[in-house]
Amino acid sequence: MNHQRSSMLFHQAKNSIPGGVNSPVRAFKSVGADPLFIKKASGPYIYDEDDNSFVDYVGSWGPMIVGHCHPDVVAAVKQTVDNGASFGAPTEREITLADMVIDAVPSIEMVRMVSSGTEATMSAIRLARGYTGRDNIIKFSGCYHGHADALLVKAGSGAATFGVPDSPGVPADFAKHTLTAEYNSLDSVKALVASNKNSIACIIVEPVAGNMGTVPPQEGFLEGLREMCSNEGIVLIFDEVMSGFRVAYGGAQELYGVTPDMTTLGKIIGGGLPVGAFGGKREIMEKLSPSGGVYQAGTLSGNPLAMSAGIATLNILKQPGFYQKLEDKSRAVAEGIAKAAKDAGFPLYSTRVGSMFCAFFTKGEVRDWPSAAQCDTKAFAKYFLAMLDEGIYLAPSQFETAFVSAAHSEADIEKTIVAAARAFKQIA
Numbered sequence: 271m272n273h274q275r276s277s278m279l280f281h282q283a284k285n286s287i288p289g290g291v292n293s294p295v296r297a298f299k300s301v302g303a304d305p306l307f308i309k310k311a312s313g314p315y316i317y318d319e320d321d322n323s324f325v326d327y328v329g330s331w332g333p334m335i336v337g338h339c340h341p342d343v344v345a346a347v348k349q350t351v352d353n354g355a356s357f358g359a360p361t362e363r364e365i366t367l368a369d370m371v372i373d374a375v376p377s378i379e380m381v382r383m384v385s386s387g388t389e390a391t392m393s394a395i396r397l398a399r400g401y402t403g404r405d406n407i408i409k410f411s412g413c414y415h416g417h418a419d420a421l422l423v424k425a426g427s428g429a430a431t432f433g434v435p436d437s438p439g440v441p442a443d444f445a446k447h448t449l450t451a452e453y454n455s456l457d458s459v460k461a462l463v464a465s466n467k468n469s470i471a472c473i474i475v476e477p478v479a480g481n482m483g484t485v486p487p488q489e490g491f492l493e494g495l496r497e498m499c500s501n502e503g504i505v506l507i508f509d510e511v512m513s514g515f516r517v518a519y520g521g522a523q524e525l526y527g528v529t530p531d532m533t534t535l536g537k538i539i540g541g542g543l544p545v546g547a548f549g550g551k552r553e554i555m556e557k558l559s560p561s562g563g564v565y566q567a568g569t570l571s572g573n574p575l576a577m578s579a580g581i582a583t584l585n586i587l588k589q590p591g592f593y594q595k596l597e598d599k600s601r602a603v604a605e606g607i608a609k610a611a612k613d614a615g616f617p618l619y620s621t622r623v624g625s626m627f628c629a630f631f632t633k634g635e636v637r638d639w640p641s642a643a644q645c646d647t648k649a650f651a652k653y654f655l656a657m658l659d660e661g662i663y664l665a666p667s668q669f670e671t672a673f674v675s676a677a678h679s680e681a682d683i684e685k686t687i688v689a690a691a692r693a694f695k696q697i698a
């Protein structure tokens with residue numbers, strides 16, 4: 271496969287952009303290659319600058335659940351931009367999307383729009399602290415909640431991939447209020463809560479961990495967190511930036527029937543444009559400026575183009591049978607890859623929740639960050655490159671989730687499974 275133009279552009283990019291990319295996970299560093307530069311996309315396919323086409327399982331890292339360039343989304347954005355891209359004043363569309371989010375997500379009674387998932391989580395935590403008057407927070411090893419200072423502690427894929435669990439530039443003082451527990455271990459949370467009585471403002475968790483590969487919550491884990499938070503006056507925050515509108519229309523909280531106090535969203539609700547949101551109980555949300563004292567703001571928050579893309583996307587997701595069809599496709603591709611590995615005698619641990627899935631290159635069960643970290647990342651790198659050569663575009667790291675979209679056809683899935691079978695044979 272010819273990557274000449276991508277290589278040339280990457281060479282050029284490194285001159286003017288640190289590492290040649292505007293977000294570290296885009297670099298192919300951990301798989302020992304150069305990133306492809308993308309020219310365009312359509313449905314389940316992306317096309318690089320050398321005119322190679324790929325079946326895409328990155329989906330812009332989650333947002334493209336209806337596929338690239340869905341005609342409804344494209345039309346909505348085009349129509350909106352004709353009337354102005356941003357006003358810095360309220361618009362009707364913001365109410366429309368807010369009401370759609372409130373209708374969909376069980377925990378959300380009020381919601382504020384921001385421009386990224388990072389903003390959503392950092393603002394949600396500030397609000398939880400303001401609401402409780404407490405400073406400490408608990409997060410889980412391997413969970414990623416954006417790149418705010420206090421959250422760059424044991425933060426999953428990007429950090430794990432590049433071996434910087436704690437980033438330089440984050441003062442120890444800023445991170446000292448962040449306590450880290452082990453995913454799927456209620457005991458590890460209990461111990462932290464017991465030794466920090468009445469000082470924990472919130473527990474923030476990915477209800478389906480998607481930034482250390484895909485790690486589902488074990489039975490009782492989310493329920494246990496809910497109970498502990500209720501007993502201790504701790505705000506439970508589900509970071510559903512990835513899982514929201516992905517694993518079900520109402521997110522993981524709908525799927526598992528556990529309702530947090532606050533929820534952060536992003537990715538899908540922007541339909542591919544920059545968006546984040548945080549919401550929750552009215553009593554908490556009303557503490558936010560200007561109705562309350564906790565400050566949070568944004569020049570482009572609730573941006574008309576992003577609202578339009580989000581509304582158009584959610585309208586597609588609302589159609590009857592959408593998630594069932596996506597479930598069937600996702601099962602087919604995840605099980606197909608797992609079977610191909612087995613047939614090739616290749617050790618693999620497969621996980622999937624709805625249209626999020628991961629093939630972990632390890633024999634053992636993956637339930638948390640220490641077990642995910644056992645994976646053979648060198649073998650994964652070989653697999654990734656072999657798949658790329660077959661025209662299958664996966665995320666360039668073992669510790670990422672693959673995303674299936676409604677646009678993936680049976681033929682695309684069949685092609686993916688055949689490619690995987692060849693890739694496993696090649697590297698076994």
Ligand SMILES: *Cc1c(COP(=O)(O)O)cnc(C)c1O
Pocket residue numbers: 385386387388389391414415416417476480481509510511512536537545546
């Ligand atoms: C992607 C992601 C974020 C960060 O969102 P950005 O828009 O990249 O800032 C936060 N939390 C989770 C769970 C995510 O997957």
